[in-house]
Amino acid sequence: MGNALFYNNIISAILAFVGGACAGSFINAAAMRTVAGRKWWGKERSVCDSCCHVLSAADLAPILSFLILRGKCRYCGKPIKPGHFGAELISGTLTAAMFWRWGVSSAMLVSALVMWFSLFNALTDLENGYIYDASALSLGAIGLLLRVFAGWGVLFDGILGAALGFGFIGAIILISRGGMGWGDALLMAGIGGAVGWKYCAFSLYMGFIAGGLVVVPMLLKRKVKRKDAVPLGPFLAAGSVFTLFAGNMLVTRFGGLIGYNPGWPWW
Ligand SMILES: [Zn+2]
Structure with missing residues (x-):
């Protein structure tokens, strides 16, 4: 059935988007830590850029947390740098597009x-x-x-x-x-x-x-x-x-x- 294949592809592309958004989140964190001269492996927790409050897993959910919190830190209310959201959205979208184009290859x-x-x-x-x-x-x-x-x-x-x-x-x-x-x-x-x-x-x-x-x-x-x-x-x-x-x-x-x-x- 062509339809079943189509829906399979849609679901796979959504999964690829989520995976790509997570990768984008990691890449952005790694890039910002590199710029700040900090190492990006080890036990350092992610914190708010403004108030330095340690972020919970829910705060770190790519894309969703930015949309739900409307781009503001849950703890201090200061705007979150749009770079976080941008990196997640770009990486998620492109990963899904690549999966759509080439499949697993x-x-x-x-x-x-x-x-x-x-x-x-x-x-x-x-x-x-x-x-x-x-x-x-x-x-x-x-x-x-x-x-x-x-x-x-x-x-x-x-x-x-x-x-x-x-x-x-x-x-x-x-x-x-x-x-x-x-x-x-x-x-x-x-x-x-x-x-x-x-x-x-x-x-x-x-x-x-x-x-x-x-x-x-x-x-x-x-x-x-x-x-x-x-x-x-x-x-x-x-x-x-x-x-x-x-x-x-x-x-x-x-x-x-x-x-x-x-x-x-x-x-
Ligand atoms: Zn904050």
């Missing part, structure tokens, strides 16, 4: 890893302008490791991707003398190692378009001055996630130029 696993690491880097970049080398490089290392199992050609594609990501941003840094940081170069090296050079090229392209769409109107409205550093990490992260979904279509469209592609995760 290596394509889903690699896509989710890229998305979660990109989310972490975007959050630290937004919070204090830093992309942490260890996080960016971990994604590249995991990506290359997974590629080892898929064969030498696939591994080589990842190495090319890492080189392209690092080299492209690095060249911009050297030519423009600032504006972008080496953290951005490492972020794209990590993403390139996971997604390979074709997806890395599209990620860069989409990231710069997304950045331009947001930054140029801000420049026109004079909300930012041309010399202000705009965090680029979130745009590069958004470009990569967009490419995860649209990349196969894009690569196929340019297939005459760059050869046969069997599809994501390895091309």
Whole structure:
């Protein structure tokens, strides 16, 4: 029955959303603790950012607690940072979309890893302008490791991707003398190692378009001055996630130029 399959898929997507929202909650907590220079493993309990009251399990329920409490701390009534809610909603929605698109597969696993690491880097970049080398490089290392199992050609594609990501941003840094940081170069090296050079090229392209769409109107409205550093990490992260979904279509469209592609995760 087609209908039964459809409802199964809906239920699975809801479960994927809940799992993804929990992952987003964890990633946000880890990112904020990293920025604050605290370790994010061990027994430290989550507390309210304003009153430092220890949060209960119910307070930590992703998305629901934010909606029920209307974005305010239960104990002190101060607003909860919208970043918590945003990270949970983005991770939940994208995880469900990835599950819907790929089901349980290596394509889903690699896509989710890229998305979660990109989310972490975007959050630290937004919070204090830093992309942490260890996080960016971990994604590249995991990506290359997974590629080892898929064969030498696939591994080589990842190495090319890492080189392209690092080299492209690095060249911009050297030519423009600032504006972008080496953290951005490492972020794209990590993403390139996971997604390979074709997806890395599209990620860069989409990231710069997304950045331009947001930054140029801000420049026109004079909300930012041309010399202000705009965090680029979130745009590069958004470009990569967009490419995860649209990349196969894009690569196929340019297939005459760059050869046969069997599809994501390895091309
Ligand atoms: Zn509070």
